[in-house]
Amino acid sequence: MSQVYLDNAATTPLDPRVLDAMLPYLREHFGNAASRSHRFGWVAEEAVDKARRQVADLIGATPKEIIFTSGATESDNIAVKGVAYRHRDKGNRVITQQTEHKAIIDTCKFLEQDGARVTFLPVNDKGRINLDELADAIGDDTVLVSIMFANNEIGTVQPIAEIGRICKEKGVLFHTDAVQAFGKLPIDVEEMGIDLLSISGHKIYGPKGVGALYVRRKNPRVRCEAVLHGGGHERGMRSGTLNVPGIVGLGAAAEFAGREMIVEAERLGGLRDRLWDGLSSRLDEIARNGDAEHCLPNILNVSFKYVEGESLMMGFDTIAVSSGSACTSASLEPSYVLKALGVGEDLAHSSIRFSLGRFNTGQEVDYAVEQVVAAVRRLRELSPLYEMAQEGVDLSKVDWAAR
């Protein structure tokens, strides 16, 4: 078997049907959607309107509430900065949590430099926030709560509807980064009390470089400052010529995902369980990170004790995955998400994230099990920690510095 791609949480391949939908807008239908005076523009505008509807349908919103961006990072920036700046007079506190994507965390840190106060709620050992802690944290000075729908590293799903209810009761806006959940789990912004929501094209078999932000228009009407100025596009919230082909792709991808969502979620969950069962029945001393009960159907994060993540990935190099090891991060820090769960640093270095997708098969999963098991066994033979554990040494009592 050649390369097997199990890193769908990082990005997904373009669905051929999405490419087909996009091509005309890369070729003959090249008009600027803002050109109101000729057919080239009208055709482009129509395509964008259709995409707005396709995205809105998947979350129970109206098309007017969807603005297009360059991706979820930008959507997150608009939601957090836009709301914080707009409501500066009401208060300066934003509440979020410790396992958010950096697009939220870094944006919040930036606001802190500007005088905002940010509360980073802790999570339990499975990655879920505590609803009482959230309710207690919300005060008169709070302008926004931002909690991701589902986590990209461990797959843990937050109690979104309950969070929405608490925010409604307290009269504070609720934003959710739904990048990993969109198209995989049912989302209804009305039922769940969501006021702003970020999504990304390249996580749902659409193109990179495009995303969207849902901004509620009724009960309440959410107002937010723009981050990009220049022309007032997207109701003044996001200036700049629309990426028509990208938007068409995003819309098409959303429609396909919505159509196939229930069946696909079950299929992916089955494959994920097959992967976990395969690994756990053949290897001892491995642990699943996250919440098995409240989890995305396609993500499996496992720590393989005594073996480091980057070397493990080298060991099964025909399989593409991600690791929480420091060696694989640009900052040489181990995963902050696993740290927030209380997973020890040594186990963070030993973690691998498998994220399945539309184009993965049972055969690929079985192959992955085989390859991973072989690599873990081989690397444990190379591991001084495994050797010490076999000898009965309690690794937690070893004084490493004294050597």
Place this chain on the structure above:
Amino acid sequence: MAYSDKVVDHFEHPRNVGSLDKSAPNVGTGIVGAPECGDVMKLQIQVDENNRIVDAKFKTFGCGSAIASSSLATEWVKGRSLDEALEIKNTTIVKELALPPVKIHCSVLAEDAIRAAVADLKRKQAGDGKAPQTEKKEEVGA
């Protein structure tokens, strides 16, 4: 991050993986790094009656570059005297394996492992009766 061919080679065919008898008087054991850092190397050397290194073994918990660095270290110390072994510099390891800047610390750890193994052997030979390095130790302090 693409690995150099030499790193891949050491990873696929590591030299001298294994363990020597840590309690033997002619074996020196060096253990460096810490699990929390994602890098632990154990390097052992065995000397003949002339204190020349005749065998070396390693085990490493760490990335491909760490494994390659320690594997290379065991290759290089063989045939050297203890003092010659101490001359091995991490920069030479970096050059040989074409390690990128972000992986230089792996070569430093490998150099430290050699030093620790030599120091352990010298301690044994000085006869202070110190216990072998891999024995369980109580954690000092909190």
